[in-house]
Amino acid sequence: MTDVRKQTIGKQSIQFEHAVHILSGASIVGKKEGDGPLGKYFDVIGGEDGMFGCQSWEEAESVLQKEAVTMAIGKAELEKWQIRTIYVGDLLAQTIASSFGIIEFDTPVYGLYGACATMGEALSLSSMAVAAGYGDYVVAVTSSHFGSAEKEFRFPLGYGNQRPLSATWTVTGSGACVLGTKGGKARITGITTGKIIDFGLKDSLNMGACMAPAACDTIYQNMMDFNRMPEDYDRIITGDLGEVGQRILFDMLKVKGFDIEKQHMDCGIEIYDKESQDTHAGGSGCGCSAVTFASYILPKIEKGEWKRVLFVPTGALLSKVSYNEGKSVPGIAQAVVVEHC
Amino acid sequence: MTDVRKQTIGKQSIQFEHAVHILSGASIVGKKEGDGPLGKYFDVIGGEDGMFGCQSWEEAESVLQKEAVTMAIGKAELEKWQIRTIYVGDLLAQTIASSFGIIEFDTPVYGLYGACATMGEALSLSSMAVAAGYGDYVVAVTSSHFGSAEKEFRFPLGYGNQRPLSATWTVTGSGACVLGTKGGKARITGITTGKIIDFGLKDSLNMGACMAPAACDTIYQNMMDFNRMPEDYDRIITGDLGEVGQRILFDMLKVKGFDIEKQHMDCGIEIYDKESQDTHAGGSGCGCSAVTFASYILPKIEKGEWKRVLFVPTGALLSKVSYNEGKSVPGIAQAVVVEHC
Known part of the structure; x- marks a missing residue:
């Protein structure tokens, strides 16, 4: 029996019968990222201290998410009530930056954890939802913060421990996209x-x-x-x-x-x-x-x-x-x- | 313009055009849960120490997931290669019980975090996937462990701190379900x-x-x-x-x-x-x-x-x-x- 709904191809992939449109993307980053080669492309760049006006790195990361989602919704010329679902994740224990980052949107939410692959997971699940008719507009968003990540995974920043050349530097920033059934390029x-x-x-x-x-x-x-x-x-x-x-x-x-x-x-x-x-x-x-x-x-x-x-x-x-x-x-x-x- | 694919109803719900069948459910729990009023219903009950033959609580929790998924797949009379995707989550930082719990199934995976609501999230996202034709069989699974959860969120067990009457006791156990397009009751x-x-x-x-x-x-x-x-x-x-x-x-x-x-x-x-x-x-x-x-x-x-x-x-x-x-x-x-x- 052939299932006409079937959209899977091969072993691990989906080819959408109705492709999902990306209506907008928005980003906010820290000063170090703003000083880097891609600096001119980001929408907002924060100050030297990486605190974004907050009392802790975790709160700052939540603000990053909130700003990125707000900008992405604005660029798509939508209002927040038009967003059906937010697919969100971060690196902190119990993805706490996400919980406090998107709470004010008053929108149904699915929390995700896929380590640094989470933006791929968020775009996957949100596009699966839109392609299936589970919402006209959804948001995919993730974040990380150098201070909160080092505290979560490695050493207190105050130790000033030496990093080997194979180590990477956790990006302070959040990127969000609005997905929908039509529009965008x-x-x-x-x-x-x-x-x-x-x-x-x-x-x-x-x-x-x-x-x-x-x-x-x-x-x-x-x-x-x-x-x-x-x-x-x-x-x-x-x-x-x-x-x-x-x-x-x-x-x-x-x-x-x-x-x-x-x-x-x-x-x-x-x-x-x-x-x-x-x-x-x-x-x-x-x-x-x-x-x-x-x-x-x-x-x-x-x-x-x-x-x-x-x-x-x-x-x-x-x-x-x-x-x-x-x-x-x-x-x-x-x-x-x-x-x- | 009406979108014929649209399956959303009201503000936050989906009513599936093609309902998703639950082919099987399986569970494994610790001794305390086995001694409780639902004891006779669980598939497997572990020993007094809650270690399930492992060296740490975290490893034990991974074993719970592995066993629950193995049993659920077996009850559905399927082989593991027939499972298209596993939707999985737990309470630990970076959902580490899940990563090590399902690694051996060699199956595509989406990691989730929704605190103790994660089984609802896993059943939601996995049924959304099956209803849309993104796979014939998928698995939803979550776990928790008293030892690993107390360590993660509260006090070292050795402290023996007093718990107020409003406190709950974290269940040691994992439950898994296989979802599919047909079959089951x-x-x-x-x-x-x-x-x-x-x-x-x-x-x-x-x-x-x-x-x-x-x-x-x-x-x-x-x-x-x-x-x-x-x-x-x-x-x-x-x-x-x-x-x-x-x-x-x-x-x-x-x-x-x-x-x-x-x-x-x-x-x-x-x-x-x-x-x-x-x-x-x-x-x-x-x-x-x-x-x-x-x-x-x-x-x-x-x-x-x-x-x-x-x-x-x-x-x-x-x-x-x-x-x-x-x-x-x-x-x-x-x-x-x-x-x-």
């Missing part, structure tokens, strides 16, 4: 859902290496499911592999017969100037891919400069408890196909 | 997505009071959106309000014109014997509603004893950081309409 035509991939790596200061196998798995599966080659994409853009992870990704995909060096871009590599900003392997965090997508990638697709992009945020699945109990750091990568329209 | 016909509701309460040892306003909001909205009265449901079942939260819910709904005392049941009140088990206001945790649903509620619907149930897991949105920074504890409740077929 970019649309999500399909997705590839990621598996949890564990190569047994245990170094939380080399997350690029932990995530690269997951990025490889999802990108490879996307090309198999959609029967595409790397050159079918103008760009294949990972979230925050950084320079170490990028090298591993290239090597792993070559073994599987794909060379993506010409198409590949990594949000974590683009967002900082490595030499002048002392960020080592690159940027990372839930906010890294979100702000880069909302303010740099999306406009290029909207203008038609890029016709088809594979956007693949990547996440390292760890907590300080799992890390201290000697567990490995598995990775996950969630892919979204975005096309000019 | 129960089906999900609709959902109501919850908002984050904050009444400004700050007592993490009275989570029932923190969650009751959210339960009220979602139940009220469900009845408005579907144009139903309490008597249209055989049972309205909240997740873990406990006795304190239940009282508040009754009072709040009466103000809005609804009396649900006849229909209401709370998983947290059912799962322990308050007098003999010293659990105070009741059970709580992501696993509380999940195991009660999979092993007690679902079979009653399958047998036709209950024709239509509103299942409303409830969550308290806090982390130890937000709590210690003086933030309130908002609540969220995610509702699923389950009917006999």
